[in-house]
Amino acid sequence: MKELLRPLHAWVEQKKTMVLARVIQTWGSSPRPVGSSMLISGDMEMAGSVSGGCVEGAVLKEAKSIMGGTKGKQLHYGVSDDDAWAVGLSCGGKIQVYLQPWFAGGSSPQEEVTGKLLELLSENKTCALVTALIDDGNQNTLITTDGTKYGAELPDEVLQKSLEAIEKHTHSTVTVDNAHYFIHVFPRRSQMIIIGAAHITADLVQLAHQFDFETIVIDPRGTFAKNTTFAVRPDQVFEKYPSEVLNDFELDSNTYAVILSHDPKIDDDALQILLRKKVAYIGALGSKKNHEKRSNRLLAKGFTNEDIARIDAPIGLDINAIGAKEIAFSIMGAVIKAKNAYL
Numbered sequence: 001m002k003e004l005l006r007p008l009h010a011w012v013e014q015k016k017t018m019v020l021a022r023v024i025q026t027w028g029s030s031p032r033p034v035g036s037s038m039l040i041s042g043d044m045e046m047a048g049s050v051s052g053g054c055v056e057g058a059v060l061k062e063a064k065s066i067m068g069g070t071k072g073k074q075l076h077y078g079v080s081d082d083d084a085w086a087v088g089l090s091c092g093g094k095i096q097v098y099l100q101p102w103f104a105g106g107s108s109p110q111e112e113v114t115g116k117l118l119e120l121l122s123e124n125k126t127c128a129l130v131t132a133l134i135d136d137g138n139q140n141t142l143i144t145t146d147g148t149k150y151g152a153e154l155p156d157e158v159l160q161k162s163l164e165a166i167e168k169h170t171h172s173t174v175t176v177d178n179a180h181y182f183i184h185v186f187p188r189r190s191q192m193i194i195i196g197a198a199h200i201t202a203d204l205v206q207l208a209h210q211f212d213f214e215t216i217v218i219d220p221r222g223t224f225a226k227n228t229t230f231a232v233r234p235d236q237v238f239e240k241y242p243s244e245v246l247n248d249f250e251l252d253s254n255t256y257a258v259i260l261s262h263d264p265k266i267d268d269d270a271l272q273i274l275l276r277k278k279v280a281y282i283g284a285l286g287s288k289k290n291h292e293k294r295s296n297r298l299l300a301k302g303f304t305n306e307d308i309a310r311i312d313a314p315i316g317l318d319i320n321a322i323g324a325k326e327i328a329f330s331i332m333g334a335v336i337k338a339k340n341a342y343l
Contacts, residue, residue, distance in 0.1 A: 002186060004039050005121050007047040012114060017042035019063040020102040023050050024133065024182040025173055028093035035171045035184055039102070042067055050097055051077070062099055071136040072100035098131060098182060100138050113142045113151040117186075120144070124214075126188045126254070128162045130154060133173070133180040154181075169253060189214050190254050190339060194234070195242055195270045196261025197224040200285070203328035204258065206232045211336065216249070218242050218270070219261060242270035251277035256335045258315065259284035268297055275307050281338040283315035283331060 011018055023036040038048040038056070040063040050059060055077045066073055075097040103111040113129070120127045125144070132139040132152070139152040143162045154162075157176045165172050165183045172183050192208045194201050197219040205215045215234040218241075219225040225239040238245045249255070257274050259267045259282070267284060274282050275298070284291065291313040298308050316330030317337070 002121060004037055004048050005118070007039055007045075009118060009122075011039070011041055011045075012118065017068045018102045019067055019099060021050050021059050021063065021097050021099045022131075022182070022184065023095050024098045024131075025096040026093060027095075032095070040067075051095060055095070055097075059097060059099065066099060066101055069101050070138055072098060072131075072134065072138045074098055074133060074135055098133055100131070100140075110138065110140055110151060113140045116142050116150045121186060124188045126166060127186050128166050129184045129186070130158060130162050131182045131184070133182055155179075158183075167253065187254050190256060191216060191249070192335065193218065193246070193249070193251075193255060193257045193274075195219070195257070195259045195266060196263070196285075197221070197228040197237075198260045198262065198285075199228075200260055200324045200328050200331070202228055202230045203325045204260075204331055205230055205234050207328055207332040208335075211332070213256070213335075218245050220266065221261075221263075242266065243273060246270065246273045251279050253278055253280045255279040256281040256338065257283070258331055258335070262286070264294070264297065267294070268301075271298065271311070272301060272303075275303055275310065281312065281335055282310055283312035283334060285315050286313060288314060 019040045021038045021040065023032055023034050026034055032049060032051050036050050038046060038050045038059065040046050040060060044060065046056070046060065049056065058077065059075065062073060062075060077097065078094045103114050117127065117129060128143045130141045130143060141152045141154050142150040143159065143166070145166055147159065147163060149159070155176050158174060158181050161172070161174050162183050165185050169185055169187045171185055174181050174183065189212060191214040194204060194215065194217045197217055201217060205217070208215050209232045216236045217234040218238045220239060220241045222239055225237060251274065257270070257279055259270055261267050262285060284294065286294065295308045312334055315334065316327060317333040319326065319330050321327045321330045
């Protein structure tokens with residue numbers, strides 16, 4: 001739903017009536033994953049997609065029937081193989097869509113949810129939108145990482161499961177006391193921390209920006225930090241040792257760390273912090289022989305073999321990469337593989 005942030009902002013400012021459609025469950029090889037979203041305005045403008053084109057027409061028709069009202073609706077669709085091929089997909093499947101009026105302004109609890117959701121998404125903060133899956137209802141609760149709630153009340157068990165989903169970055173449907181809830185997680189923008197402004201770094205930063213990663217480059221060596229030419233500038237560059245910078249960042253399951261400096265003083269300085277955090281990915285450049293030496297140094301610092309096994313080394317997917325661009329490509333592939341493990 002983050003991709004809908006711009007039209008959502010615009011339609012809220014224009015106080016348009018709108019309907020939000022979201023994929024809440026799938027079976028088989030569905031065209032779009034759980035969490036896929038579409039907005040429909042009262043003027044029948046559409047943004048986003050729930051099936052890549054297979055059922056959008058039917059969803060649009062249903063949206064008209066609840067536009068301007070207060071009641072949501074559950075929809076079930078079977079997407080045939082023929083329909084899937086018609087929109088460039090390779091297979092069909094089944095999807096469940098929850099359709100609900102969405103609110104553009106005012107002071108009701110549900111309108112408060114809209115405002116807070118826009119605020120958190122704009123500030124790149126993680127949150128979860130919990131919706132009670134009730135035909136003829138429309139109850140939503142927004143939950144932040146610290147458990148703060150906005151909107152409708154929730155059973156404690158649903159709140160706890162929502163916080164677990166936030167930590168894992170996974171959408172889910174849960175049932176408590178015969179009531180069903182959809183937990184839709186909006187993780188903050190993924191951050192890639194790159195240790196070392198090497199020649200590979202510039203190509204990797206460019207790729208990372210294409211996949212909407214925030215990029216942070218850290219290198220205490222002024223010659224590298226200042227003189228590396230970037231076709232796309234990193235979001236932040238620090239001419240400091242990793243230990244002087246890393247503790248200022250939220251190092252969690254939305255963090256992907258890439259170690260490229262080739263200098264043990266710098267690489268080990270970063271790894272001794274990163275290995276103590278629950279980051280999603282740690283990869284380190286270097287041969288198997290160099291990684292063995294690195295591992296021995298970390299063992300001497302008190303890390304276990306299990307800790308060290310978290311390091312992807314030699315870094316990246318094995319594509320027989322040659323040259324900086326291909327190595328950067330293989331690293332990006334490994335990062336995306338780790339990222340999509342949550343889906």
